[in-house]
Amino acid sequence: MTPAVEVRELVKVYPGGTRALDGLSFDVGTGEVFGLMGENGAGKSTLIKILSTLLAPSAGQVRILGRDTRKDPAGIKRRLGVATQDSHLDTRLSVRQNLIFHGRYFGLGGRRTDAAADYWLERLGLGDKAAERVYRLSGGTRRRVMLAKAFLTDPDLVILDEPTAGLDPEARLRIWEAVRTFRRENKTVLLSTHHHEEARALCDRLLLLRGGRGECLKTPPEPSAS
Amino acid sequence: MSENAAGALGVLSCLSALVLRDVAAEFQDWRVALARLILQPSVYLLVFAYVLGGVAVFPGGGDYARIVAPGVAVMAVMQNAIQGAGGALLNGYYFRTMEGWLLAPVSLRVLLLARVLSGTLFGLLGGAAASGLGMAMLGFLPRHPGLYCLVLLLGALFFALLTLLVFVLPKYPDRGQEWLAFLMMPMGFFGCTFYTYAMLPPSLAPFALFVPTTYFSEGLRAAANGASASFEPAVLGAGLAAALTTGWIAADWAFRRRFKNYLW
Numbered sequence: 001m002t003p004a005v006e007v008r009e010l011v012k013v014y015p016g017g018t019r020a021l022d023g024l025s026f027d028v029g030t031g032e033v034f035g036l037m038g039e040n041g042a043g044k045s046t047l048i049k050i051l052s053t054l055l056a057p058s059a060g061q062v063r064i065l066g067r068d069t070r071k072d073p074a075g076i077k078r079r080l081g082v083a084t085q086d087s088h089l090d091t092r093l094s095v096r097q098n099l100i101f102h103g104r105y106f107g108l109g110g111r112r113t114d115a116a117a118d119y120w121l122e123r124l125g126l127g128d129k130a131a132e133r134v135y136r137l138s139g140g141t142r143r144r145v146m147l148a149k150a151f152l153t154d155p156d157l158v159i160l161d162e163p164t165a166g167l168d169p170e171a172r173l174r175i176w177e178a179v180r181t182f183r184r185e186n187k188t189v190l191l192s193t194h195h196h197e198e199a200r201a202l203c204d205r206l207l208l209l210r211g212g213r214g215e216c217l218k219t220p221p222e223p224s225a226s
Numbered sequence: 227m228s229e230n231a232a233g234a235l236g237v238l239s240c241l242s243a244l245v246l247r248d249v250a251a252e253f254q255d256w257r258v259a260l261a262r263l264i265l266q267p268s269v270y271l272l273v274f275a276y277v278l279g280g281v282a283v284f285p286g287g288g289d290y291a292r293i294v295a296p297g298v299a300v301m302a303v304m305q306n307a308i309q310g311a312g313g314a315l316l317n318g319y320y321f322r323t324m325e326g327w328l329l330a331p332v333s334l335r336v337l338l339l340a341r342v343l344s345g346t347l348f349g350l351l352g353g354a355a356a357s358g359l360g361m362a363m364l365g366f367l368p369r370h371p372g373l374y375c376l377v378l379l380l381g382a383l384f385f386a387l388l389t390l391l392v393f394v395l396p397k398y399p400d401r402g403q404e405w406l407a408f409l410m411m412p413m414g415f416f417g418c419t420f421y422t423y424a425m426l427p428p429s430l431a432p433f434a435l436f437v438p439t440t441y442f443s444e445g446l447r448a449a450a451n452g453a454s455a456s457f458e459p460a461v462l463g464a465g466l467a468a469a470l471t472t473g474w475i476a477a478d479w480a481f482r483r484r485f486k487n488y489l490w
Contacts, residue, residue: 014489015489049488052325052329053329054325054328054329054488055487055488056486056487073333074331074332074333075331077329077331077332078236078331080329082325082329084325086322086325087322087323088322088323088324088325088326089323089326090247090323090326091321091323092251092254093247093250093251093254097250098326101243101246101247101250102326104239104240104242104243104246105240105243105244105327105330105332106240106331107236107239107240133254
């Protein structure tokens with residue numbers, strides 16, 4: 001079976017000369033929950049942006065769901081859900097409007113988008129926030145809306161950048177449960193986290209990033225080592 | 227349905243959603259949006275047509291209201307197209323919302339088209355509002371309404387393209403904002419908006435030929451008054467075509483160059 005994510009000898013050098021990724025290679029199997037760990041500046045955000053097709057690799061090859069990120073970014077984005085660390089919600093719109101427009105980008109019809117929005121709002125405990133404009137929301141609530149958006153279009157792969165950072169324990173458990181349910185449908189999750197507990201609870205395998213290079217692990221390293 | 231037809235339908239659905247989202251966001255507070263549409267052209271029409279038009283004597287005489295009303299419409303087209311095309315980029319840059327539309331499942335060219343359509347739509351709305359005010363305040367009615375609307379549309383398209391180019395060309399869009407502020411003054415006031423090209427002294431006239439606003443102002447005047455006092459229709463057409471073609475090629479190149487490797 002084709003891996004959901006294939007990364008070969010990936011290098012990313014920024015215009016100023018910073019080498020964020022330096023010959024990174026790994027695979028993520030379909031239906032796997034794959035963790036990314038590493039200190040700040042280890043290259044996690046750069047890797048996530050490349051996997052999301054936002055950033056172009058300087059060298060090496062990246063294939064997502066069997067497609068090359070350079071050749072078919074639109075085809076990849078069609079099957080991808082992304083929750084970045086920064087909220088990219090439109091603060092002038094309501095929570096529900098953000099989800100509805102996102103669904104429309106992916107060609108979901110009106111009823112299907114409405115139903116998916118209702119489902120994910122309930123699922124992530126956002127039912128009472130649907131009509132609220134995003135600029136009124138706390139950081140934690142925005143993060144949950146981002147996650148609802150990532151799952152909304154029923155993607156084959158979701159990329160979650162520190163999905164539970166700053167959330168209370170109840171919200172964190174809801175998100176863990178959403179990730180587990182998603183994975184039970186044989187879909188793939190790639191998540192970056194700083195929490196060892198989260199990595200242990202969710203991830204089948206992990207990539208530990210250090211200085212732009214990676215090491216695949218079965219379990220999270222001891223805190224001092226990461 | 228064939229795969230190609232389904233793909234085209236998906237692209238159209240995404241394109242319309244991208245534009246509608248800009249409209250929904252802009253008109254979330256519709257009172258502010260409406261005030262922005264009518265306030266500036268009202269002030270310009272009041273000051274230039276009523277006050278200045280009432281006291282000044284213009285070479286060749288004639289009705290100054292018919293000169294200034296199309297010029298004010300071009301100013302409104304420019305301001306609103308900049309707002310429409312640049313708003314999503316600046317908001318996206320300052321509030322990190324840009325990834326929201328960059329992750330839409332379409333090519334960069336379709337994303338560019340969405341930004342251009344938003345800017346054009348807002349520009350057209352601004353032009354329509356200013357023209358409506360001109361009609362209400364000055365009793366001004368265009369002689370060729372169809373041609374008048376076409377020139378408004380082309381003007382809105384050009385200023386949307388120019389805005390995108392200026393925002394995505396520099397390293398960061400805040401620098402683009404500075405460039406645009408620098409460009410707007412000559413574009414607005416030296417582009418034959420409040421006077422005709424024929425009214426310019428011969429020493430200044432050649433410079434106005436390099437300002438695209440000149441062709442849109444004179445084109446709108448020609449549609450409004452039956453003919454341009456300054457240019458032959460072929461010259462006007464060539465000026466408009468050159469501005470739009472250059473604008474499209476440059477904006478397309480700059481947009482794809484900027485967003486195929488998103489570093490903002």
